[in-house]
Amino acid sequence: MENLEEQIKLLVELQGLDTHIFKLEDAMEAIPASINKMEEAFKEKSINLKKLEDETKALQLKRKEKEGELEGKEGTIKKYQSQLYQVKTNKEYSALQEEIGRVKADNSLIEEDIIKIFDQVDVVNKKIAKEKELLKQEEANLATDKAKRNEEAGQIKKELDGLKAQRDNLAAKIDKKILLRYERIVKNKDGLAVVPVANDSCQGCFRVMPPQVINEIRMKKDLVICENCARILYIEE
Ligand SMILES: [Zn+2]
Incomplete structure (x- = not known):
């Protein structure tokens, strides 16, 4: 082999370039995955908000139920009150009064429950507002991080293009057989x-x-x- 010394020098140089190229290619390939991961992490963070919103919905539903119950009982009281005019005996009258008192007591409990639910909704709504503020910040962070990664990809691409052009020049100087041998080993090793x-x-x-x-x-x-x-x-x- 003529001038093998020179060929080996070129091979060493080629290996140096290729090592650099492979490293950059790996870094480039890792970028979409890392962006994906950021997006997943963001989605994970918005689960909290979803939970809180579900909580408010459940509380509102409960409140409506209680209000319906209250309305029903108000109807019962009205019915009993009109019956008061129709009863014949004192005993019937006081029994009915007693029944009215019981339903009214029930109602004040239900009213207390409704007020409690309003308070709970207030607390959850405040948490929701805080969570939304937090997510807004997180979303802005995500956008910044994504832009950074994309910019990084652009820079890597530019560097790779330069290195590959350099590699083409270098490879043209290497004996074809030696180059083929080199390529085969690079692939396998x-x-x-x-x-x-x-x-x-x-x-x-x-x-x-x-x-x-x-x-x-x-x-x-x-x-x-x-x-x-x-x-x-x-x-x-
Ligand atoms: Zn060895």
């Missing part, structure tokens, strides 16, 4: 195809390399591949 040997060991898999292999790398006659992890080896000058 998690994006890392070219690794240095340091302290006598492959920095891809950390297996110790025999002196003979290290000699071969130094001779720069042919590409030397780690027998253990199949990556291209070089020695940093």
Whole structure:
């Protein structure tokens, strides 16, 4: 292989670019997921408001029930009162009076309940107003965070475009066969195809390399591949 030394230098440079590119691509891919997560978290926060609104609805329903009950009992009292004019005996009269008194007592209890419900609705409505204020703030935060992430994506995209153009230029200088080999290893080895040997060991898999292999790398006659992890080896000058 002619000028292998130069080819290896180019490969090392290519690996550096690719490592950077892969990192940026990962960061880019993570952005939609992180925006999704923010939106989910926001939805989670609005559950509280929904609960409070349901609570008010339930209280209003209860109030209407009580008011209906009260109306019914008022009708009963009126009926009894008109019956007072028709009774024949004192005993019947006082029994009816007693009954009227009982229903009136019931009614004042129901009225108290209704007032309590009004108070409860007040409390819940205040909580709702507070929650809405909070959510408004959260919504504004969400919009800001989303805009930030999108801006970040734009910047990453710009940087990636630059790096890829740089990569194309570099790849054009590399021998086609060597480049193909490199691409294949990058694909199979998690994006890392070219690794240095340091302290006598492959920095891809950390297996110790025999002196003979290290000699071969130094001779720069042919590409030397780690027998253990199949990556291209070089020695940093
Ligand atoms: Zn290795």
